[in-house]
Amino acid sequence: MFDTDVLYDSTTSVDQSSQLPEHLDAFFCPGGTPSVVRSQTHPPPSLCHVTIGPTDRPLYMVCLSRYIPITDAAELNPLELVLLEQKNLRRFVLAGICVLSRVPNFETVRRRLRQLHADATADPDSTYATSTQWRPTLAQLSALTAESSVVTELSTHTLFTCLSPKHVLQVLAAVLCERKVLLISSHVSVLTTVGETLRLLLRPLQWPHVFAPVLPACLVDCLHCPTPFVFGVHRTLASTALNVVQDSDSTVVVVDLDADSIECHVKPPPRRRSHAKDPRRYPDVIPDNSRHPDDHPDVLPQAVALEAALRVLVRPEVECSDDVSWTAAPAAFPDADILALFHQTWERMLDSMEEFSFVLADDGDSMVVFDSIGFLQQHRQGDGATLAFYQAFLKTQLFSHYIATHGLLGGLGERYR
Incomplete structure (x- = not known):
């Protein structure tokens, strides 16, 4: 004290x-x-x-x-x-x-x-x-x-210094699917900046659950939280935090900001005892080399194209080195371009859902109803990772809150501005 x-x-x-x-x-x-x-x-x-x-x-x-x-x-x-x-x-x-x-x-x-x-x-x-x-x-x-004239000073630079574009997209996908996300770093300020940047990149979507990018030692037990969260711990508390995570009954995405690594910690399902040696004859037996489906990181729709666009923005000296029109890297980090790219991504994603949303009105009251079955049916013949993402995303409180407060009709761009 x-x-x-x-x-x-x-x-x-x-x-x-x-x-x-x-x-x-x-x-x-x-x-x-x-x-x-x-x-x-x-x-x-x-x-x-x-x-x-x-x-x-x-x-x-x-x-x-x-x-x-x-x-x-x-x-x-x-x-x-x-x-x-x-x-x-x-x-x-x-x-x-x-x-x-x-x-x-x-x-x-x-x-x-x-x-x-x-x-x-x-x-x-x-x-x-x-x-x-x-x-x-x-x-x-x-x-x-003294009052500051600057409204916000958050930059995406720290996030992209710690994580590759691919891993940034995986973390954002996990947040959109309302996974439990644990950030680890040797620097308190890095944890805070990265956590706040993730929320910034989600706009106009809003994270509705527990958010504490820095947990002190006395609050590490908060990792037992049964609902989705975005938590962060200093490196000195990583061992204690990981022990809690390993006992969790749900998927926890662990993001090591020092090592640029992401791991999905999943409690394995109970194995059914059997003396069978041939899994083809006993398909209900889980083979030893099987993996839980949540072992794999969530993947955003059009993740490959989005990653390529991010690489050009954050590493132009590498990605554009053979481009005859490229001369030199910009002096300032392209925060505005990165924010615009993610805004456009969420805009396209939500616009694709517009035809499956309906407004029900009665005596002055109205609500937006979303046809999730019809929307998912449209994606069943496509990329399996995209279907899995939407199956998780449509069940989130984040998506429900957005429908309740904004609806999907009328154009995202105008509402965002």
């Missing part, structure tokens, strides 16, 4: 303290950073950002952490005094400042906290580096909480 002071700028009502989420202090160092360190050298500071709170109204938090050396002999126990004298092992206590916002302006807040750290460290009169009682001045607090 941490001693926490809640500071507000002059425009914030103190009554809002009741809105702070539970377990807030668990997110101050979700990567396993110890609150006390004994070391001969000063541990480095850190800066990370996380998403906390309910899925429909999250809080975005950026934390600047630093270690304060305890030099007062009165605050050290006898063993620490001996270690300090004989081995120069000093005790350092974790302290920090966290900024919370309803808008994911991570880069703006990170830049402000970096500037605060630089200014406070350079100030000879500041106790920032020596005391856990240091607090920002009113001017510093005002600078940290």
Whole structure:
């Protein structure tokens, strides 16, 4: 537990303290950073950002952490005094400042906290580096909480740095099919950015289930959640998380962002005992080399063409190297083009369902009914992976919520704008 002071700028009502989420202090160092360190050298500071709170109204938090050396002999126990004298092992206590916002302006807040750290460290009169009682001045607090003109600063760059286009599409397919998705990374900020980017790429579709791209150690048991989720854990908690996943009764898609790998963890079905040696005579017996159908990742419709288009956007220096019209890679990452590509993909996917949707109206009330049997029948002669995707997607709360709030009639493009 941490001693926490809640500071507000002059425009914030103190009554809002009741809105702070539970377990807030668990997110101050979700990567396993110890609150006390004994070391001969000063541990480095850190800066990370996380998403906390309910899925429909999250809080975005950026934390600047630093270690304060305890030099007062009165605050050290006898063993620490001996270690300090004989081995120069000093005790350092974790302290920090966290900024919370309803808008994911991570880069703006990170830049402000970096500037605060630089200014406070350079100030000879500041106790920032020596005391856990240091607090920002009113001017510093005002600078940290000043309104930003940028609506959102999320970039897809981190996602495509961690995962290949093929794996990005597999993760999005898993999310659209409402699988349980577990992200693993050695970096807290990467988990947060990737999780938020996945939600961004889904628009106008919305993830309706539990979303916590960073789970601290005290909340790892949330992986027992019976409903779909998107969770993330720091590498230090990966072993514990995977043990929980292996006991799950449903498919869990594990995404290792450090290794660019995806695995589907499925609890195998019970085997039927039999002394039969010839499976052709006993077709109900599961052979030893059989695989559960959910072992295979979900595949988006037109995944091959979509992957090729993504490769051109994120790796033009490779994909376009033999193209006579290509000159040099763009200076900025093509976020707008990537978002447009996925928007067009979801637009085509939902537009293909329009002829199977019907509006029922009675005395001013109306609802959209979707003919899933007719739609799936249309795809039975095509790609088996596409059929499997639609069979899962049409059963999701994500799809039902979209029909209930938008309908499938009237054109997705106009509604999205």
